[in-house]
Amino acid sequence: MIELEAAGYTYRGGEPLLREMSLHLPPGSFHFLTGPSGAGKSTLLKLCYFELFPTEGDIRILGRSVRGMSRDDIAQTRRRIGVVHQDCQFLDHLPLSENVALPLKVAGKEPEPANLRELLGWVGLERRAEALPPELSGGERQRAALARAVVMAPDLILADEPTGNVDWDMSLRLLQLLVELNRMGKTVLVATHDLNLIRAAKKQVPARVLRIAGARLQLAGADL
Ligand code: ADP
Ligand code: ADP
Numbered sequence: 001m002i003e004l005e006a007a008g009y010t011y012r013g014g015e016p017l018l019r020e021m022s023l024h025l026p027p028g029s030f031h032f033l034t035g036p037s038g039a040g041k042s043t044l045l046k047l048c049y050f051e052l053f054p055t056e057g058d059i060r061i062l063g064r065s066v067r068g069m070s071r072d073d074i075a076q077t078r079r080r081i082g083v084v085h086q087d088c089q090f091l092d093h094l095p096l097s098e099n100v101a102l103p104l105k106v107a108g109k110e111p112e113p114a115n116l117r118e119l120l121g122w123v124g125l126e127r128r129a130e131a132l133p134p135e136l137s138g139g140e141r142q143r144a145a146l147a148r149a150v151v152m153a154p155d156l157i158l159a160d161e162p163t164g165n166v167d168w169d170m171s172l173r174l175l176q177l178l179v180e181l182n183r184m185g186k187t188v189l190v191a192t193h194d195l196n197l198i199r200a201a202k203k204q205v206p207a208r209v210l211r212i213a214g215a216r217l218q219l220a221g222a223d224l
Contacts, residue, residue, distance in 0.1 A: 001027045001062065001156055001187040002048055004217075008056030009043055017043055020057065021217040023210065025189060027155070030182045030205045032198050033191040034220070035212035041191040042086065044212065045158050048189065049081050050074050062155065079107055082149030084159035088141045090133035096120075097129040100148045107152065116151075123147045123177060139170035146177055150186075157181055159190045163197055171197055179204050 002025040009018040017040045025031055033041050046052040047059055050066060059066045062077055069077070090099045097120065101111035120126045123143035128136065136144065142162055149157055159178065163171035175197060182188045182205055192198065201207045209220035 001025050001029070002189070003060040004047075004057070005060065006057035007047065007054040007059050009040070009047060009052060010055045011043075016215055018047075018212070018217075019215040023217055025187055027187050028182070028185050030179075030188045030201070030207040031190070032201070032207055032209045033189060033212070034193060034195070034198065034209060037193065039212040040215070041193075041212060042160055044217075045083075045160050045189070045191055048158055049083050050078060079103075079152055080155050082152065082154035082157045084142070084145045084149045084157070084162045086160040086164060088133070088145040090141070090144070092133050095130045095132060096125060096136065096144050099133060100144060100151055103148060103152050111151075119147050119151060124173075138165040139167075139173070142166055142170070142174055143177070146174065150181065154186070156187045157189070159188070161192055162190060163192065163194060168196075172200060175201055175204075 004021045004023040007018065007021045008016060010016045033044060035041055043052065047054055048061065053066055062080055064073065064077060091102070097116060100120065101116055104111045117126060120129055123146060125140060125143055125147065128140060133141065142165070146162065157178065162174050166174065171194065178188055178190060179201065198207065198209055211218050211220045
């Protein structure tokens with residue numbers, strides 16, 4: 001699903017942030033990405049959904065190398081990846097249901113009202129469909145962001161600190177949704193610094209934990 005081949009990233013004018021990262025995320029796997037703030041977790045996720053391109057090495061996503069992909073290829077491949085952004089990135093003037101359906105619209109597809117209702121029901125927001133994003137609580141925003149990430153039925157879900165701004169009960173609820181998606185066969189990669197969340201997940205799925213330390217990627221031990 002995602003393979004990093006000695007991939008690295010350096011922001012212009014900066015020190016190398018990510019170095020020689022090699023990794024294989026098989027289809028259907030569940031991985032956490034952890035490491036201190038500023039370690040490069042968001043940057044690594046951005047590489048995985050082509051917001052950034054590696055400055056060293058290569059990344060293969062869904063079997064294709066990011067090197068030499070055309071803009072069209074990139075757009076096509078991106079549609080198979082659902083991203084939960086750290087800051088949700090909603091359009092504040094559009095109701096929740098339209099925000100969730102936006103990826104369909106962008107891809108030129110007409111949202112099916114019944115499917116959209118089912119999806120909002122799945123995240124427990126069926127009664128908030130007409131609310132505007134600024135009216136939503138932190139937990140509602142995160143669940144809406146997750147609904148939007150899966151509206152295109154992606155194979156791969158990338159979530160950047162999906163529980164960053166919510167309390168523990170809501171964190172568990174969001175985790176439950178991610179676990180359900182994984183049980184449906186989707187590959188999941190979650191960046192988080194919340195070790196309690198990782199411990200809770202490991203009771204439910206055979207999640208593996210990757211850690212960025214000193215610009216390198218390590219597989220964390222079972223001692224977490
Ligand atoms: P994390 O998600 O682990 O907190 P980030 O990937 O957000 O880490 O950031 C890693 C480092 O890269 C930080 O020092 C950050 O300041 C720097 N950084 C992030 N985005 C940019 C950018 N667009 N230009 C330059 N430096 C950046
Ligand atoms: P589809 O017709 O593909 O089922 P939906 O709108 O029902 O379309 O769902 C879109 C995506 O939302 C699904 O592929 C799935 O990822 C997620 N989803 C919807 N409902 C559920 C559910 N009950 N449990 C888990 N995931 C769901």
